[in-house]
Amino acid sequence: MSPSYVLRRLGTLILVLFGVSILTFAIIPLVPGSPARVKLGISATPENVATLEKKLGLDRPLTTQYFAWISGIVTRFDFGKSFINDKSITSEVARRLPATLQLAFVALLIGLMIALPAGIIAALRPGGKRDVTAMIFSQIGVSIPDFWMGILLIVFFAEYLQVLPSSGFVSVSEGFIPWLRHIILPALTSGLISGAIMTRFVRSAMLEVLNQDYVRTARAKGLSERIVINKHALRNAAIAIATIVGLQMATLLSSVVVVEIIFAWPGLGSLALNSTLQRDYPMLQASVLLFAAAFAVVNLLTDLSYVLLDPSVEYA
Amino acid sequence: MKRILGLVFIACLSLGFAQTSGGTLVAAWAQDPVGLDPHVTSAYSSFQILENVLDTLVTLDAEQNLQASLAESWDVSEDGLTVSFHLRDGVKFSNGRDLSADDVVYTFNRILDPETGSGSSWKLGGVTDISAADASTVVFTLEAPNPGLITKLAVDKTMGIIAKENVEDGTINTQPMGTGPFMITDFQPGVKVMLERNPNYWQAGLPYLDAVDIRIISDESVRRTALVTGDVDWAISVPAQSVEELKGRDDVVVDSTAAGSYWYIGVNLGRDPISDAKVRQAISYAINRDQIAEAATFGQAQATEEPIPASSAWSFGYAPYEESLDKAKSLLAEAGVADGFELEIMPTTQYEESIRIAQVLQAQLAPLGIKASIRTLEWAEWLEEEGAGNYDTYVCSWNVLVDPDDYYYAQHHTGEVFNFTGYSNASVDELLDKGRLTQDFAERKAIYEQVNKQIVDDAPYIYLYNPLNINAYRLNVQGYAARPDQAIRFVNTWLEN
Numbered sequence: 001m002s003p004s005y006v007l008r009r010l011g012t013l014i015l016v017l018f019g020v021s022i023l024t025f026a027i028i029p030l031v032p033g034s035p036a037r038v039k040l041g042i043s044a045t046p047e048n049v050a051t052l053e054k055k056l057g058l059d060r061p062l063t064t065q066y067f068a069w070i071s072g073i074v075t076r077f078d079f080g081k082s083f084i085n086d087k088s089i090t091s092e093v094a095r096r097l098p099a100t101l102q103l104a105f106v107a108l109l110i111g112l113m114i115a116l117p118a119g120i121i122a123a124l125r126p127g128g129k130r131d132v133t134a135m136i137f138s139q140i141g142v143s144i145p146d147f148w149m150g151i152l153l154i155v156f157f158a159e160y161l162q163v164l165p166s167s168g169f170v171s172v173s174e175g176f177i178p179w180l181r182h183i184i185l186p187a188l189t190s191g192l193i194s195g196a197i198m199t200r201f202v203r204s205a206m207l208e209v210l211n212q213d214y215v216r217t218a219r220a221k222g223l224s225e226r227i228v229i230n231k232h233a234l235r236n237a238a239i240a241i242a243t244i245v246g247l248q249m250a251t252l253l254s255s256v257v258v259v260e261i262i263f264a265w266p267g268l269g270s271l272a273l274n275s276t277l278q279r280d281y282p283m284l285q286a287s288v289l290l291f292a293a294a295f296a297v298v299n300l301l302t303d304l305s306y307v308l309l310d311p312s313v314e315y316a
Numbered sequence: 317m318k319r320i321l322g323l324v325f326i327a328c329l330s331l332g333f334a335q336t337s338g339g340t341l342v343a344a345w346a347q348d349p350v351g352l353d354p355h356v357t358s359a360y361s362s363f364q365i366l367e368n369v370l371d372t373l374v375t376l377d378a379e380q381n382l383q384a385s386l387a388e389s390w391d392v393s394e395d396g397l398t399v400s401f402h403l404r405d406g407v408k409f410s411n412g413r414d415l416s417a418d419d420v421v422y423t424f425n426r427i428l429d430p431e432t433g434s435g436s437s438w439k440l441g442g443v444t445d446i447s448a449a450d451a452s453t454v455v456f457t458l459e460a461p462n463p464g465l466i467t468k469l470a471v472d473k474t475m476g477i478i479a480k481e482n483v484e485d486g487t488i489n490t491q492p493m494g495t496g497p498f499m500i501t502d503f504q505p506g507v508k509v510m511l512e513r514n515p516n517y518w519q520a521g522l523p524y525l526d527a528v529d530i531r532i533i534s535d536e537s538v539r540r541t542a543l544v545t546g547d548v549d550w551a552i553s554v555p556a557q558s559v560e561e562l563k564g565r566d567d568v569v570v571d572s573t574a575a576g577s578y579w580y581i582g583v584n585l586g587r588d589p590i591s592d593a594k595v596r597q598a599i600s601y602a603i604n605r606d607q608i609a610e611a612a613t614f615g616q617a618q619a620t621e622e623p624i625p626a627s628s629a630w631s632f633g634y635a636p637y638e639e640s641l642d643k644a645k646s647l648l649a650e651a652g653v654a655d656g657f658e659l660e661i662m663p664t665t666q667y668e669e670s671i672r673i674a675q676v677l678q679a680q681l682a683p684l685g686i687k688a689s690i691r692t693l694e695w696a697e698w699l700e701e702e703g704a705g706n707y708d709t710y711v712c713s714w715n716v717l718v719d720p721d722d723y724y725y726a727q728h729h730t731g732e733v734f735n736f737t738g739y740s741n742a743s744v745d746e747l748l749d750k751g752r753l754t755q756d757f758a759e760r761k762a763i764y765e766q767v768n769k770q771i772v773d774d775a776p777y778i779y780l781y782n783p784l785n786i787n788a789y790r791l792n793v794q795g796y797a798a799r800p801d802q803a804i805r806f807v808n809t810w811l812e813n
Contacts (some may be wrong), residue, residue, distance in 0.1 A: 033696025036433075039350055041358025042699065042712075044435035045733045051433035052356070085351045085505050086489040092505065151537060159541050166541040167533055169507075264533045266507040274348055274506045279696045 005315040006304070013296045020292040021073075024285045025066050034058070035083040035279040056083050069282065079286040084278050089286045093268065097290065099169055100267035103190070103259070104252040106183055110191025111198050111248065116241075118195075119202025120229065126207060134199060141196020146255070150189040150262040157185060167264040186263040190256055194248050205240035209233045238309045246302025250295045335795065339811040340527040344539045344548040348506045348532050353489040354476040355427050355434045360715065363472045364552070364804045365509055365530065370476030370494035373401050373420065373454075373469050378799055380576065380628075380718050382470055386415065386477055386495065387454075396461025396753075403452040408516040409479050410499040417448035423477045424456075436474035438726070438733070440465075463755050464721040471718055472803065497523040497807040506532055511806075524795070524810035543568060543788055549811070550789040550796070552804070556614035559786065567791050571798040574627040575785035577715040578620065579612070579673065581661075581778040584707055585738040589653045596775035598647035600637045603680045609781040612672040617781040622772050623714070623723045625782035627800070630720045630761065632768050644684055656685020662702070662710040666695035670711040673780065677711075702736055710736075713783070716801050720764040724748060728771055739776035 036052035037044065053059055057068070072078040079089035122134040158166035164185055170178040209215065210233055218232045219225075257269030264270075272287035274280070306313045350359035354366050375385040387401035407415040424446045427434045443465070445457040458465070469475045482493045491500050497517050502510035511528040531548065533539045536555040542548045544565065554562060554570075563570045581599075589595045605619035618625065621635045648654055661677055663670035671692055678688040693701060702710055717723050725748050726732050730740040744767055751763045771777065787798045795808040 031696075033694070033698075033700050037699045037703070038696045039357060039359075040433070040435040041350075042702075042734070044358065045438070046703075047430070048433045048435050048437075051430060055433065082505070085349070085503070086486070087503075087505055095504070151535075154538060154541050158545050158547075162545060166545055166547050167538050168531065168547070262535050262538055264507075264531060264535075264538065266504065270506055277695065278348075278350060 002315065009300055009303070013293075013300065016296055017289060017293055021070060021285070021289055022066070024288045025069065026062070028281055028284055028288075029058075029062070031276075031279070033279050035281060038277075038279050039084055069285070080282045082275075082280055082283050084280045084283075089283055092271070092283070093286050093290060096266055096268050096271050099265060100253065100256060100260070100269060102172075102183065103186055103256050103265060103267060104249060106187035107190035107194060107252050107256070108245070108249050110187055111194035111252075112245065114192070114195030115198030115202050118199045120206055120234070122199070122203045123206035123210060124229075131203075134203070138196045138199040141193055142200075144193065146189055146193055146258050147262055149192065150186070150259055153185050153189055154262075167262075169264075169266050186256075186259050186265050189259050189262075190252055194252055198244055198248055201244040202237070202241055205237040205244075206233060208240075209237045212236070235309075239306055239313075242302060242305050242309055246298055246305075250298045253294050253298070254291055335524050335810040336813060337524045337810070338526050340529050341525050341550060341793065341806060341809060341811060342529045342531065342548045343550040343552070343806075344533045344542055345509075345530050345552050346532075346534060346536065346539065348534075349503075349509065351489045352492050352500070352503065354473050354478065354492060355423075355432055355436060356489070358435045360472075360802065363474070364802070365500075365511070366473040366476055366492065366494075367496075367803045368498045368511055368528065368806050369492060369496045369500055370473045370478065371407075371496050372473065372475050372477065374466055376467075376470050376718065376801060376803075378797060380800055382467060385470075386420070390466065392463075396463070397458050399456040399458070399465065400449065401454045401456075403454065404518065405452070407495050407518045409495055410493055410514040410516055411479075412516055413479065415477070415495055416451050417454045419479055420454045420477055421446050421448050422480050424475075426478075426483065427475070434474075439468040439474065461753050464719050464752055467719045467722075471722075471801065472716055498528060508532065519807070523807045525806060528806050543790070546790060549793050551787065553786060554788045556616050559614065559616055562788055568788055569791060569793070570786060570788045571796070572616070572784045572786040573798045573800055574618065574625045575715070575783050575802060576625065576628070576717045576800045577713055577785075577802075578623045578625070578717075578782050579617075579669070579711070579713045579780045580623070581677070581780065582702075582707075582710045582712060582737050583776055583778065584705060584709065585776055586705065587708055589651060589657055590659070590708060592651045593774050594647045594651040595653060596778065597637070597773075598644040598651070598684065599681065599686070600775050600778050601640050601647065602644035602684050603677065603778070603780075604639055605780055607680070608673055608676045611676045612669045613781070613783060616786060617783045619781045621779055622768055623717075623777070623779055624720065624768070625800075630723075630764065632765050634765075634769055634772055636772065641683055648684060654685075656687065658687045658689070660689050660691055660708040662691050662693060662698065662707045664693055664695050664698040664712070666698065667713070670713075673711045705736065705738070716803075718801065720760070720767075721748070721752060724764070724767050724771065725752070728767075728776065737776040739771075739774065741770060741774065744770050 036049045040048050040052060057065060069080060072080055077090060082089060118134045122131040125131055154166050157164040164181055168182055170182045172179045215228060215232055218228045256267060257273055260267045260270040261273060268287055268290060272284060275284035275287060345361060347361040349362035349365055351357045352362055354370055371386045373385060373387040375383050377383045386404055386407060388404045390399060390401045392399050403417060409415060426432050427437050428440055442459050442462050443456055444459050447455055449455050476494060479493055482488050490503055497514055498511035499514045500509060501512045509530040513523055513526050533542060539551050540554045540558050543551045559570055562568050583590050583596055585591050609617040609619045621637050622632060624631050661674040663674040674690045678690060681688045701707055726734040728735060728739050728744060729748050730745050747763050747767045751760055754760045754763060785798050785802050789796060792812040794810050794812050
């Protein structure tokens with residue numbers, strides 16, 4: 001993998017983000033309802049609304065607004081101020097991004113801890129008891145909506161067993177154990193669902209590999225099943241698994257919105273939802289841009305991981 | 317003398333109930349404050365926080381009677397055209413600076429300044445000048461007498477007194493500073509607001525709490541769980557369907573009181589056939605308000621045909637619409653729509669309650685031949701559509717109402733900005749104007765009784781029910797009480813060990 005390839009990919013990534021920035025900027029104000037109206041509420045006169053819109057700069061042409069916004073980002077990495085609460089968007093987003101990343105990462109870890117063993121075991125004897133059991137649980141996991149799963153977990157672990165807090169976030173800097181206690185339930189909610197999805201992919205990736213000639217050869221050579229699976233099958237299934245893990249990570253980053261709302265988790269997802277409801281345009285634009293960036297970066301990392309997993313992959 | 321009595325009273329209280337100072341109350345809020353600038357925001361989630369941070373000149377006690385606050389006393393000139401407020405001595409902002417009459421003048425001029433864009437400036441309608449007569453006297457000059465003005469200064473914190481430096485340094489919307497019992501030390505939108513004890517608070521010995529840690533928990537069932545597990549001490553609201561279950565627990569107090577608010581159907585009088593009063597009356601006869609209240613609030617409300625709740629001194633008890641499908645049908649026939657018509661109902665996702673109301677209405681109107689459709693909008697869009705008059709009927713509520721003027725004037729006086737229905741009745745206008753100028757209680761009540769009857773009869777609003785204001789908290793939370801105006805005050809609250 002040449003450095004020029006990575007640079008080229010990064011260049012494309014920046015172009016994509018520019019495209020996303022133009023799209024979000026053009027589309028978001030088309031949604032009915034104005035930030036000034038939301039802030040001033042039912043008791044505002046049309047004059048009040050007009051005054052506030054002017055203050056927020058919404059009376060300027062869209063292109064002028066866009067260039068003011070994008071130049072702030074490019075030159076000073078300044079995403080502007082919230083329309084609703086005047087907070088600096090850069091610092092607000094910076095405060096929330098780690099919470100979402102932590103949640104998505106731990107959820108992915110839980111998902112993998114379920115999917116890898118379950119998918120492999122299921123693939124060893126397709127149609128067998130273990131396969132059917134794994135597939136039943138996977139089907140249940142895929143079918144349960146995340147908000148319901150979240151509430152079930154809260155009722156069971158927080159209210160019935162009273163072993164975990166029902167909601168909220170504690171930063172790692174305040175202690176690992178409190179952090180872990182708070183992240184378990186939201187991460188489990190996303191992780192169980194994503195584990196159920198990934199189990200199916202791991203199973204089919206393994207099945208495909210296990211049917212290959214070289215696996216039959218390996219078995220015929222008299223190698224132990226453990227070596228056949230670990231050395232020959234799993235390695236070759238790794239590329240397909242890495243693809244699905246990359247996609248799942250990207251999906252998790254955006255699907256944690258609901259989980260964040262339920263668990264009062266201060267991440268980017270709940271920020272994006274609140275900004276949508278309050279028509280906080282700049283805050284929403286920044287969140288969307290960041291989600292797009294995270295998605296693109298995860299995809300890039302997935303592509304680069306192929307090189308490590310399969311020596312025959314070469315990017316020039 | 318008054319102050320000494322006050323101190324003695326406080327001393328007695330502390331002997332009687334043994335309040336303990338200190339501790340942090342963890343409180344669960346449902347909605348994010350929409351900015352914290354008291355003069356710009358309109359969100360009740362913001363005012364409920366500001367209630368503990370800012371003071372007003374006058375305030376309302378738990379029974380909604382006018383009480384002194386930053387103004388120790390006030391007097392109205394004989395012609396009713398000047399109102400003088402005498403400020404309390406020794407009041408400091410939380411940064412330690414003395415409060416002066418200039419701060420009060422600055423505050424009100426800021427609200428009136430069109431540049432501020434305050435949605436509350438209408439409350440000061442008719443005020444032509446606000447000036448400081450001396451360091452502790454503020455004089456309001458009016459173009460006409462307005463006995464309702466003083467109450468408007470007391471309701472919520474839209475008229476909260478702020479400091480000029482707070483506006484000039486640009487922090488008024490993130491960290492407003494006042495003279496109240498607590499000060500805001502941390503605000504993380506969508507996550508939390510931290511209130512800490514104001515060391516310079518003017519009421520000796522108060523507040524008892526060191527801090528209030530406000531967390532935004534938007535999911536109501538999670539809020540309930542957080543309360544029963546003790547993750548939070550106090551919750552702004554709990555799911556209506558959990559109220560009975562929570563009342564049965566021995567570790568949680570469900571504190572409810574009749575709220576000064578009402579839910580209603582707003583009718584667009586510019587559209588046919590609902591422009592005809594007979595059609596609106598037919599709807600009013602056809603619906604079963606008890607069912608609506610039961611379904612919408614799980615029984616946590618009182619069905620009503622008029623806006624002011626029975627608990628208020630201003631209640632009239634006018635209820636002409638005894639449920640009758642026959643009566644409704646004959647009214648529709650008189651209006652020439654005996655076969656019914658199509659009608660749109662517009663609730664909002666902001667209030668689940670409004671959607672439940674719309675669904676019951678849809679079913680209740682079907683026997684009349686009225687084919688109701690429901691158009692549920694998200695809040696920002698709902699506000700646009702309602703403001704632009706793009707609806708047949710909408711479902712909403714008016715909150716934090718105290719004086720009868722609050723219940724009728726802004727909503728029904730011809731040409732008022734909040735008169736969304738387009739109602740116009742010369743005799744109602746005249747009575748509403750007269751009510752504003754009348755001082756005597758009995759005389760005033762007679763005026764508003766006429767207004768109430770006329771509006772209920774004309775039915776631009778079809779009134780449904782008065783809700784209860786419900787807060788819930790752990791047993792160790794003491795000195796807190798749910799209020800009719802939904803204000804949340806932690807000044808007297810303490811935590812029992």
